[in-house]
Amino acid sequence: MLRGSSLRRIVNSGRILSTRSYSTQPVVGENGEQEPKFLQQVGLYFDKAANTTLHEPGLLQYIKEVDSLYEFLIPHETINADGKRVVKTIRAYRAQHSHHRLPTKGGIRYAPDVNRNEVMALATLMTFKCACVDVPFGGGKGGIAINPSEHNVTEIERITRRFASELIQRGIIGPAVDVPAPDYGTGMREMSWISDTYRAFRPNDINAMGIVTGKPVSQNGIRGRNEATGLGVFYSVRELVEDDEIMRSVGLTTGIKGKKVIVQGLGNVGYFAAKFFQENGAKVVGLGERFGAVYNPDGLDVDDVNTYHKVKHSLVGYPRAHTLLQNSADILEQDCDILIPAALEGVINLTNAHRIKAKVIGEGANGPTTPAAAEILEKNGAYIVPDLFCNAGGVTVSYFEWLKNLGHVQFGRLTRQAEEKGKRNMIDKLQTLTGRELSSAEYDVLTRGAAEKDFVYSGLEGTMKESYKVIRQISKDRQVNFRTAAYVSAIDKISLCYQEFGIWP
Template sequence: MSKDHLSEGTKFYNDVLSFFDYAASFTKHPKGLLEQIKVCNSVYETNFPLRLDNGDYEVIRAWRVQHSHHKLPVKGGIRFAENVNADEVKALASLMTFKCALVNVPFGGAKGGVKINPKKYTDRQLETITRRYTTELVKKEMIGPSIDVPAPDYGTGPREMAWIADTYALLRPGINALGCVTGKPLSQHGIRGRKEATGRGVFFALREAVSVKEDMDKLGLSVGLEGKRVIVQGFGNVGYHAALFCQEGGATVVGISEYEGGVYDPNGLDIADLFKHRLETGSLLNYKNAKNITPSNSLLEFECDVLIPAALENQIHEGNAANIKAKIIVEGANGPVTADAEKILLAKNVLILPDFYANAGGVTVSYFEWLKNLSRVSFGKITKRYDLMENTRIIQAIESSTGVAVSADLRRLIEKGADENDLVNSGLEETMITAYHQIRETLVQHKDIQDLRTAAFVSSINKIGVAYIESGIFP
C-alpha cells in the first residue's frame, strides 16, 4: 500500500515508530531490548452490541492497548471517536510510555478507543457503551488500580470516568476500587486541578522553553512570554486552558480555531470572553472585532511567534509545513506534526516542543489522583491548618521584633496553608520544569542530536531501558 493510501492512524503510528528508531540509534542498548521497548505488549479488540431505541442493534468496536509493562500499572486515556482505529490507539499507547518515563511518572503506557461519534448517541446510550466497554476490560483483567488505569481523552470526560469507576467497583469491589481510573468528578474522589492540568502543563512547557536565552537568541526572540503572539488550534479543554494561561502569563493570543472556523485579532483575544461567546452562540465566529477565518486550519499558517496545535494528530503535514510562520510549536495534541512536516520545520529553524513532553500535564496530575485514591486522603488535608498556624506565629514574631504590622493582604498571602489545588499545581510545575531541562541536557550531551523530540525520546528510552535491565528481564 502506498504511503498516500495509509489511514491517518497508520501514518501516525508509523511516525511514532520512525521517531523511536531514529532516537534509538543514539543509544547503546542491545537490539532485543530496543525491540521490547518499541513493540506493544498487548492489543485487545472487542465488539459488543448496543440496542437502539427503535429495537435494532449496532455493533460497537473498541480497543485497549497496553504498550509497556516495564512499570505497572499502565496508564492512558480512552477516546470516543468515529475515526479511531487500532493503529491510532497503538501510537497513542506508545507515546504514553515515553511520556510517563520522560516526566518520571511510574506508569507504563496504554490507551483505549471506542469507535463512535458521541454526539450521535443519547446520554443513556453513552452510559451503556461505557459500562459495557468497562465490563469487557474487566473480563480480560485489563483494568484495575494495580493493572491498567484509564483516564479521559478526546470525546470523554469526568462523567464517563465515573461510569467506569462505578462499573469496576461493582465487578471488583475493594478498598482501592476507585483507583481504577482517573479524571473522575471531585464528588467521586477526583482531584482538584485535573481538568486544566494538560493545558496548564502546555503553558509551563512553553514558559520554560522561552526562558532559555541561548535558545531564544537562535530564534531571534526575546526571553519570556511577554508580548509573544500565540495561535491555538483547538478550543476544547486543552486548547482553552493553554490559551487562558498563556494570556495570563503575558502572551498575546491572536488566533483560535475550531472545527466551525477560526477567529483572528492581531490586538489579542479575550480568551475567557471568547469561551463565553462560544457557549452562548455555539460558535467561535463573529466574535467582537476578530476576523472570521475559514477553513479553520488555514489559521495555522498565520503570522505568530508560537503555534499550539491542541486538536488532533497530523494537522501540520508535508502540504502545509512550509507555510508555517511560527518560530515555536508546542504540541498540545498528540502527534499534530507528521514526521515529514517536522523535517521541513527543523530546516526552517523552528523549535518544536514534542507532544509527549508538552501535554504531559494530564498524566502527571492523574498520577496524583491515583496516589490520592490509594492513600484515601486529600493532599493538604493533614498539613494545611498546621501550616497556617505556624505561618501566623512567624508573622507575629516578626511584628513583635520589628514593631511594624504586616499588611492585611500580605498577612493573608503568607498565612495561607497549601490546599490540594496549590500542591497539585506546584507538583505539576516542578515536573514540567525538571523534564524540560533533562531534555535539554540530553540535547547538549549528544552533539549529533539537533531537535528536542529526539532528545526526549533518547531520555525516555534510556530510563525504560534501565528499568528493564534492573528488573532482571534483560541482565
C-alpha cells in the same frame, strides 16, 4: 443486556500478530509525497532516537513493540430514522504497550475513526511520555469507534458501562493493572460511569476509586486535574522561551510576556493553555476549533471567545475578531511567535508546514506534527516542544490523583493547619520586631497554608522543569532536536528498568 460480544487478545508471547489498519488514508503532500500513518510516525521517531543510544538491538525492539491489544465488539440497540429497533455493532479497543511499570496508563477516546493502529500508537506514545517525565506507569490507550454527538446521554452511558464491564470481567483494567483516563470525546462524566461500574463488579476492593483518573472532585478526583494538560503545555513552552540561547537563535526575546500565541483547539487542553498564556502576559492572537477560527493581531479575550463558543458551538460570527476563518487549519498559518496545536494528530503536515510562521511550536495534542513537517519547520529555524513532553501534564496529575486514591487522603489535609500556624507565629514575631502592622489581606496571603491544588501545581511545575533540563542537556550533548532527546531520555529510563530488575538478561 445483550450478550455475545467477542473479545480477542491479539498477542503471541506478548507481541502483536496483526496490525491491519482501519485508519483513513495518509496525508499526501503537494508534490505527491505520502506521509506515514500515526503508528509508523511514532516508530520512526523511536528509531531515530534509538540509533543514538548504545542499548542492545533486541532490547530496543522489545521496548518499541506493543505488548497487547484487546479488540472487541459492543452490541448497541437503538431506534433508526423509521422508528424501528435495530442492533448495531460498535468496535472497541484497549492497547497496553509496556508492562515494565504497572499499572499501564492512558486515556479513552470516542471518535468515529478510532482504530487499532491509532490506539497502539497512542499507547506507545504514553509509555515514552510517562518515562520522559518520570511517572512510573506503562503506556496504555483505549477507544470506542462512535461519534458522541450522534448518541444521547443514556446511550453513551450504556455504551461506556458495557465497554467497562467487558474490560473489568477479564481483568484487563484495574487500579494495579491498567488505569484509564479521559481523552478526546470523553471526560469526567464517562470516568464516573467506569468507576461506578468497577465498584459494582469489585465491591470489596478498597482501592476501587483508583480504577480511573480524571474523575470529578466529588468522586475522589483531584483539584487541578481538569486544567493539568493545558497547564503542562504552558510550563513546558515557558521553559523553552526562557532559554536565552534558544531565543537569541530564533530572534525573539526571552520570556512569555508579549509573545503572540495561537492555539488550535478549544477543548480542555487548548482552552486552559490559552488561558494560562494570557494570564502570564502573552497576547493570544488566534483561536481555532473544528468549525472555524478567529484571529486578531491586537489580541483576543480567551474567556470571551470560549463563552461565545460554548453558546454557539462554533466561532463563526464572533463579533470581536479581526479575521474569521472558515477552515480551522488556516489558523495554523497566521502570524505568531508561539503556536499550540491542541486538537488532533497530523494537523501540521506536508501540505502546510512551509507556511507556518511560528518559531516555537508546543504540541498540545498527540502527534500534531508529521515527521516530514517537523523537518521543514526545524530547517526554517523553528523549535518544537514535543508531545511526549509538552502535553504530559495530564498524566502527571493523573499520577497524583492515583496516589491520592491509594493513600485515601487529600493532599494538604495533614499539613495545612500546622503550616499556617508556623507562618502566623513567624509573621506575628516580625510585626512585633519591626513595629509594622500588616493589613488583613496581606496577613491572610502570607499565612495561608498549601491546599491540594497548590501541591498539584507545584508538583506539575517541578516535573516539567526537571524534565526540560534533562531533555535540553541530551539535546546539547548529542546534537539532536528536542523530540529525539525526549525519546532518548525515555528509552534510557525504560532500558534501565528492564536491566536492573532482571527483566532483560
